[in-house]
Amino acid sequence: MARPPDLKTLGELKAAVGSGSWLDSRDGVEPFLTDFRKLYHGATPLVLLPRSVDEVARVLRICDREEVAVVPHGGNTSYCGGATPDASGSQIVLSLSKLNRVRQIDAANYSMIIEAGCTLAAAQTAARDAQRLFPLSLGSEGSAQIGGNLSTNAGGTAVLRYGMMRDLVLGLEVVLADGRVLHGLKSLRKDNTGYDVKSLFVGAEGTLGIITAASLKLFPAPADTATALVGIDSPRHALDLLASLRTAAGDHVTSFELMPRLAVQLTVKHITGVADPLAQGTPWYLLIELSSPNAQQALLTLLTAALEDAAARGIIVDAMLASSIAQSQAMWKLREAIPEAQRHHGASLKHDVSVPVSAIPTLIEEGAALVHRLAPEGDVVSYGHAGDGNLHFNVSQKPGADIKSFMARGPMLELAMFDLEESLGGSISAEHGIGRLKAAEFARRADPVELAVMHDLKRALDPKGILNPGKVLCVR
Ligand SMILES: Cc1cc2nc3c(=O)[nH]c(=O)nc-3n(C[C@H](O)[C@H](O)[C@H](O)COP(=O)(O)OP(=O)(O)OC[C@H]3O[C@@H](n4cnc5c(N)ncnc54)[C@H](O)[C@@H]3O)c2cc1C
Known part of the structure; x- marks a missing residue:
């Protein structure tokens, strides 16, 4: 000692x-x-x-x-x-x-x-x-x-x-x-x-x-990069899109980040200079990046074709491809400012969890049901590295909710979340x-x-x- x-x-x-x-x-x-x-x-x-x-x-x-x-x-x-x-x-x-x-x-x-x-x-x-x-x-x-x-x-x-x-x-x-x-x-x-x-x-x-x-x-x-913000109806469609992108672009798929609409709304509200470029207001957003050291790879064309194909198959609802470095940076700001936006919004209960990528939709559905039952003063803001099976399954205090009673829900919710991850073959700490x-x-x-x-x-x-x-x- x-x-x-x-x-x-x-x-x-x-x-x-x-x-x-x-x-x-x-x-x-x-x-x-x-x-x-x-x-x-x-x-x-x-x-x-x-x-x-x-x-x-x-x-x-x-x-x-x-x-x-x-x-x-x-x-x-x-x-x-x-x-x-x-x-x-x-x-x-x-x-x-x-x-x-x-x-x-x-x-x-x-x-x-x-x-x-x-x-x-x-x-x-x-x-x-x-x-x-x-x-x-x-x-x-x-x-x-x-x-x-x-x-x-x-x-x-x-x-x-x-x-x-x-x-x-x-x-x-x-x-x-x-x-x-x-x-x-x-x-x-x-x-x-x-x-x-x-x-x-x-x-x-x-x-x-x-x-x-x-x-x-x-x-x-990297000499060629293509970035897109995509609107989807359900996390299950995220898995379909990830699979077709990996087939189309292999190892060029560098980032595959999932965000709920609420995370986007909080970021637009609390962080100066951040805007939501998608018009359809879908419940889920994806930030996708392909990159290659080969400048002749035409990744923008490849990504455009893959997204058009996904739209035709009903997997995605909306998409915007970055046509400049500034646009790509703005999309990344939307994603990376989420933790800061959550801090401005109020208290939050945080869970950095991972499950097999295939279990991400179940984690989101069953996790949301747990929050509804065990922490009703909170809204789910589960976002993150969906391509790695890693979500920051965070819960933000609802506007006007009593902070003390909301935070008091934390330990019980955390145990239930850990049980859920365990049942899905996951980890109580993905990357933190x-x-x-x-x-x-x-x-x-x-x-x-x-x-x-x-x-x-x-x-x-x-x-x-x-x-x-x-x-x-x-x-x-
Ligand atoms: C806005 C934001 C976004 C983040 N995003 C991510 C993310 O996407 N992915 C992710 O994994 N993490 C993320 N994190 C968490 C954090 O940034 C990482 O865990 C980071 O790696 C910690 O580095 P640090 O230098 O700040 O370590 P510290 O916080 O200073 O220390 C972390 C631990 O390492 C030990 N330590 C530090 N230096 C040494 C050393 N030289 N030798 C031995 N032990 C040492 C400390 O004792 C401590 O236990 C994020 C954090 C913030 C605030």
């Missing part, structure tokens, strides 16, 4: 990173104490901002010796409270934000080595400057960091084509709980040498080691992770053998339990 640091240890930790790289005043530490959703507020005696892997290693050696708990902190955009210290005031926060260099871009190898504190947007820019693509894309990319993306195994809007963060990693540099450095920054596509150790740290939410740098896969930069928010429920629902293996790994890599205690795994 970790214990509070004494004054001597705090002094040693400050010396390990040097002046200008630590904060201990009330105002200085405050920005590190609350999670993005404001679900948790913690306390800490010290925030450290190391600038090198050696400094991180020095910090961990001291924490290991003194059994001081360390909470790694990236861009603080995660939805599960993983980067927030607890209220005891005994955990130190380790921010990776100053470890933010691009160490190497190897365009011929389609790879780059980048430090954990680089924002995702900076990583995308570095790849673009080398005429390459780093394909992870999230609404929070301006603030979220590569270390946070790795530690939550982030997904986003291009998983259908490129996979999740785990699929984009070639190698990692990690500081272990005792301060040893795992130098694993290989940039190889083929490396069959024993266990895939790096994979353990992806999605571990800082509980097994501190990621300091990563070797990431790059891809050819477990953090503190879902640790108890995860312990209750995970396969017991899988959970035991996770505890064994935790004990092996962090025997004193100093790395992000209380996140992912409940203490046994």
Whole structure:
């Protein structure tokens, strides 16, 4: 069990990173104490901002010796409270934000080595400057960091084509709980040498080691892109359209996002400069993107033909194809501003869930019935990465509803939603992770053998339990 640091240890930790790289005043530490959703507020005696892997290693050696708990902190955009210290005031926060260099871009190898504190947007820019693509894309990319993306195994809007963060990693540099450095920054596509150790740290939410740098896969930069906003009557038609698009365009189908009409209405209402370009007012919208590195692919023609065919078969009701980059960006803004619009609208209950793609319509129908029964003060705003089987099954407070009684419905609704997903072969966390928010429920629902293996790994890599205690795994 970790214990509070004494004054001597705090002094040693400050010396390990040097002046200008630590904060201990009330105002200085405050920005590190609350999670993005404001679900948790913690306390800490010290925030450290190391600038090198050696400094991180020095910090961990001291924490290991003194059994001081360390909470790694990236861009603080995660939805599960993983980067927030607890209220005891005994955990130190380790921010990776100053470890933010691009160490190497190897365009011929389609790879780059980048430090954990680089924002995702900076990583995308570095790849673009080398005429390459780093394909992870999230609404929070301006603030979220590569270390946070790795530690939550982030997904986003291009998983259908490129996979999740785990699929984009070639190698990692990690500081272990005792301060040893795992130098694993290989940039190889083929490396069959024993266990895939790096994979353990992806999605571990800082509980097994501190990621300091990563070797990431790059891809050819897209030279042709076609974007469309499509109106449909039912999520079942979304599946029909996805299947025919995959037949027509194969791997060029990059994004396939589903939105209910209410999400579109809230976004138009609350976000400046957002408009709904479709006239028919269908109950569901799809945002579809095809992309290719080949400029001669004529994706707009291909997408137009596929949508005309779908309209003729009664699968879609309405569609608008983007004829400029500005139009495509406006369509994406409509999709990506949904969480912000929901925040402006009022309180919401959030569920980041996944099921097999084929079960998406059932999840929506049966989930809506649960909301009707268990949280009647709410409206369902279930949107997201339908092409990956992942919906943010959110429920927004109805206008004028009492916020307290609405929020009080949360725990009961959440359990019912988890039961529903389980019955459909789904997951209680599709892409946001477990953090503190879902640790108890995860312990209750995970396969017991899988959970035991996770505890064994935790004990092996962090025997004193100093790395992000209380996140992912409940203490046994
Ligand atoms: C508007 C918005 C849209 C979003 N859209 C998506 C989406 O489409 N898909 C998706 O997957 N997520 C999405 N998210 C959630 C979030 O952005 C991601 O989970 C992101 O990957 C978190 O990165 P971060 O740097 O902010 O991590 P943080 O929130 O700082 O930390 C997340 C976890 O990782 C740990 N951690 C951070 N850095 C390190 C490190 N270097 N080493 C070890 N552990 C570390 C922390 O302790 C914590 O447990 C969205 C969030 C917002 C606000």
